[in-house]
Amino acid sequence: MQQTVPAQAQPLLRVENLQTHLYLRRGVLKAVDGVSLAVGTGETLGLVGESGCGKTMTCLSILRLLPKQSGRIVEGQVWLDGIDLTRLPEQEMARQWRGRRVAMVTQDPMTSLNPVFTVGDQVGAPLRAHGLASGARGVRDAAVKVLRHVRIPSAETRLDDYPHQFSGGMRQRVVSAMALACQPRLLILDEPTSNLDVTIQVQMIELFRELQNDSGLGIILITHDLGVAAAICHRVAVMYAGRIVEVGDVRTIYRRAAHPYTRALLDSIPHLGVRRERLASIGGQPPSLIDPPSGCRFAPRCAHRTAQCEREYPPEIQLAPHHTVACWHPLHEQA
Amino acid sequence: MLVELRNLRKHFTLGGGLSFRRGTVFAVDGVSFGIAAGETFALVGESGCGKTTIAKMVLMLERPSSGAVHFGGIDLQAMSGAETRSYRRQVQAVFQDPFASLNPRLRVKTIIAEPILTQERVERAVLRRRIEELLDIVGLPAGAADLFPHEFSGGQRQRIAIARALAPNPRFIVLDEPISALDVSIRAQILNLLADIQQRFGLTYLVIAHDLALVEHFSDRVGVMYLGNLVESGPTAEVFAQPRHPYTQALLASVLRPDPDHRPRVDAIRGEIASAMSPPSGCKFHPRCPHALEHCAVEAPAWRDLGGGCAAACHLLETSHAQSA
Numbered sequence: 001m002q003q004t005v006p007a008q009a010q011p012l013l014r015v016e017n018l019q020t021h022l023y024l025r026r027g028v029l030k031a032v033d034g035v036s037l038a039v040g041t042g043e044t045l046g047l048v049g050e051s052g053c054g055k056t057m058t059c060l061s062i063l064r065l066l067p068k069q070s071g072r073i074v075e076g077q078v079w080l081d082g083i084d085l086t087r088l089p090e091q092e093m094a095r096q097w098r099g100r101r102v103a104m105v106t107q108d109p110m111t112s113l114n115p116v117f118t119v120g121d122q123v124g125a126p127l128r129a130h131g132l133a134s135g136a137r138g139v140r141d142a143a144v145k146v147l148r149h150v151r152i153p154s155a156e157t158r159l160d161d162y163p164h165q166f167s168g169g170m171r172q173r174v175v176s177a178m179a180l181a182c183q184p185r186l187l188i189l190d191e192p193t194s195n196l197d198v199t200i201q202v203q204m205i206e207l208f209r210e211l212q213n214d215s216g217l218g219i220i221l222i223t224h225d226l227g228v229a230a231a232i233c234h235r236v237a238v239m240y241a242g243r244i245v246e247v248g249d250v251r252t253i254y255r256r257a258a259h260p261y262t263r264a265l266l267d268s269i270p271h272l273g274v275r276r277e278r279l280a281s282i283g284g285q286p287p288s289l290i291d292p293p294s295g296c297r298f299a300p301r302c303a304h305r306t307a308q309c310e311r312e313y314p315p316e317i318q319l320a321p322h323h324t325v326a327c328w329h330p331l332h333e334q335a
Numbered sequence: 336m337l338v339e340l341r342n343l344r345k346h347f348t349l350g351g352g353l354s355f356r357r358g359t360v361f362a363v364d365g366v367s368f369g370i371a372a373g374e375t376f377a378l379v380g381e382s383g384c385g386k387t388t389i390a391k392m393v394l395m396l397e398r399p400s401s402g403a404v405h406f407g408g409i410d411l412q413a414m415s416g417a418e419t420r421s422y423r424r425q426v427q428a429v430f431q432d433p434f435a436s437l438n439p440r441l442r443v444k445t446i447i448a449e450p451i452l453t454q455e456r457v458e459r460a461v462l463r464r465r466i467e468e469l470l471d472i473v474g475l476p477a478g479a480a481d482l483f484p485h486e487f488s489g490g491q492r493q494r495i496a497i498a499r500a501l502a503p504n505p506r507f508i509v510l511d512e513p514i515s516a517l518d519v520s521i522r523a524q525i526l527n528l529l530a531d532i533q534q535r536f537g538l539t540y541l542v543i544a545h546d547l548a549l550v551e552h553f554s555d556r557v558g559v560m561y562l563g564n565l566v567e568s569g570p571t572a573e574v575f576a577q578p579r580h581p582y583t584q585a586l587l588a589s590v591l592r593p594d595p596d597h598r599p600r601v602d603a604i605r606g607e608i609a610s611a612m613s614p615p616s617g618c619k620f621h622p623r624c625p626h627a628l629e630h631c632a633v634e635a636p637a638w639r640d641l642g643g644g645c646a647a648a649c650h651l652l653e654t655s656h657a658q659s660a
Contacts, residue, residue: 050518050519050520051518167607168382169607170607197381197382197545197608198381198545198547198586198589198590198591199381199585199586199589199603199604199607200607201589201591202589202591202599202600202601202603203601205591205599206601224518224519225519225591226519226593227548227590227591227592227593228591229593230591230592230593230594230595230597231591231597231598231599233595250595251595251596254593254594254595255595264520265519265520266593268519268520268522268523269519269522269523269548269593270526270546270548270549270551270552270553271548271592271593271594272547272548272551272575272587272590272592273551273575278527278530279522279523279526279527279552280523281520281523281524281526281527282520282521282523282524283524285488285490285521286520
């Protein structure tokens with residue numbers, strides 16, 4: 001069943017035309033509607049967008065962790081290390097891939113740890129499950145090593161503590177340790193800092209950057225916080241209503257955004273040190289993904305829309321070697 | 336000053352029964368500041384610094400352990416029954432999470448009518464007109480009155496919460512993280528709305544927030560809190576342009592900015608906030624302070640007026656202030 005990517009410069013992860021549907025009572029929700037992206041070794045790709053735009057569903061599709069009853073990948077491939085994960089039997093996915101070569105850190109460190117097991121048990125669990133350590137002694141030693149790796153002070157003694165004995169920042173480190181335990185090639189971070197204080201946010205960002213430098217880890221960072229994305233990402237993909245509307249390297253996106261949505265997002269947040277009387281707000285709300293508009297999905301809220309935008313979904317335009325945008329009227333042409 | 340906090344303290348006693356943790360949490364440990372009519376005062380600080388406890392005491396949801404909150408010159412604790420009722424009308428709140436702050440079983444019109452009906456008897460037609468007027472102020476159609484909260488998005492729900500806060504014609508609104516639960520593209524709409532109604536009705540705001548860029552944009556004056564104490568306060572523009580307290584400096588240095596060429600300083604601050612149950616001796620910030628002196632661990636620094644409306648509590652300012660003077 002295993003297929004290999006045709007010989008060419010190979011990124012670590014390549015997602016092609018991914019479409020994930022959620023079958024709900026209200027109808028079929030097209031959560032991910034044709035997403036293609038790539039992440040290289042040692043690279044961080046930011047997946048930026050509002051809640052409900054499909055960024056988390058994209059990543060759950062990569063891991064094949066969609067809700068069993070309602071969620072299904074209806075089209076597209078997910079190539080990791082030359083293997084299409086969408087075609088693997090579930091057993092192989094669970095034993096050799098999920099948690100082993102691709103791992104995820106979920107949003108809330110409070111709920112992703114089990115309160116009745118010690119931190120050592122929980123960090124040791126993936127090591128044991130994937131057969132990377134065995135025996136009480138062996139697992140314990142390996143867990144200490146992992147906790148040290150994420151810079152938890154006095155790891156040997158903290159191993160026997162329970163999650164509630166850790167502070168928010170330390171808990172996030174423990175969750176990261178669990179994800180990193182099996183030395184995955186790709187790490188997915190879902191809003192890793194959104195519940196943390198600013199001073200702790202910086203420390204976490206620094207930790208992820210160091211870990212990446214040490215091991216060549218590929219990272220997908222899901223966030224709605226443009227400050228966090230700017231601090232850690234090499235490239236940024238902006239998602240809106242189930243599709244990627246713009247991708248580029250981080251400087252291009254922040255300095256020369258071509259999609260009106262990207263530009264509007266950047267303009268709508270207050271910037272430290274820049275005082276403005278009013279924030280430029282985006283009117284309206286994102287469309288329903290059960291029955292999305294046929295044209296550009298941002299058109300109803302876009303200041304630059306034309307009749308064409310409302311009729312037809314725009315093609316992807318390559319503006320520069322690493323900068324593509326899906327828009328009929330990218331902002332550069334006008335400038 | 337419309338609102339004035341005088342050496343306000345709130346201590347919670349933990350323990351008793353089977354609790355493993357006993358002791359006293361010094362949530363708010365002697366905080367004083369005033370808010371002038373028509374201004375926006377922001378309280379910032381890390382979680383656990385006591386900013387929400389202050390908001391609760393201002394809203395009369397908690398009693399201070401000592402010290403007092405004055406509104407229009409009257410101590411809240413000493414108010415008569417009629418004065419308390421009048422205070423409750425004049426002070427309203429908008430909370431962080433509009434999914435939790437609106438009763439899911441009530442129609443929007445009932446939610447908005449509630450604070451009006453607790454104060455006065457109103458004829459049905461008058462009430463309906465008032466509700467539609469309030470919905471119009473916050474940018475919702477009149478038809479919204481007959482719907483339930485679940486039929487609205489997060490941003491619209493926050494508008495409903497704002498309409499409810501405006502209903503009894505308040506003078507003062509406490510905004511506890513008013514936009515942090517909302518989507519990025521919606522936040523600006525709500526912030527602009529809050530600014531508009533402040534101008535239109537001459538409202539005074541107390542904002543609790545952790546987003547420093549928001550605070551800089553939205554507030555006139557700011558107070559920075561650390562472990563139950565105010566460490567610095569002053570006009571927002573001055574404090575952000577020239578932070579004097581090492582904690583304020585560290586907070587500002589660690590903000591992640593939407594600018595790929597900005598590198599936040601990792602070394603600006605060490606470790607994490609200490610427990611409010613056993614706060615460090617002397618200056619509570621000294622274990623994390625990059626400039627701590629021996630003296631800082633011994634004696635708590637005094638609150639020092641730095642001129643221009645700015646004030647801070649730090650031993651370093653005694654020396655540097657003397658030098659610059």
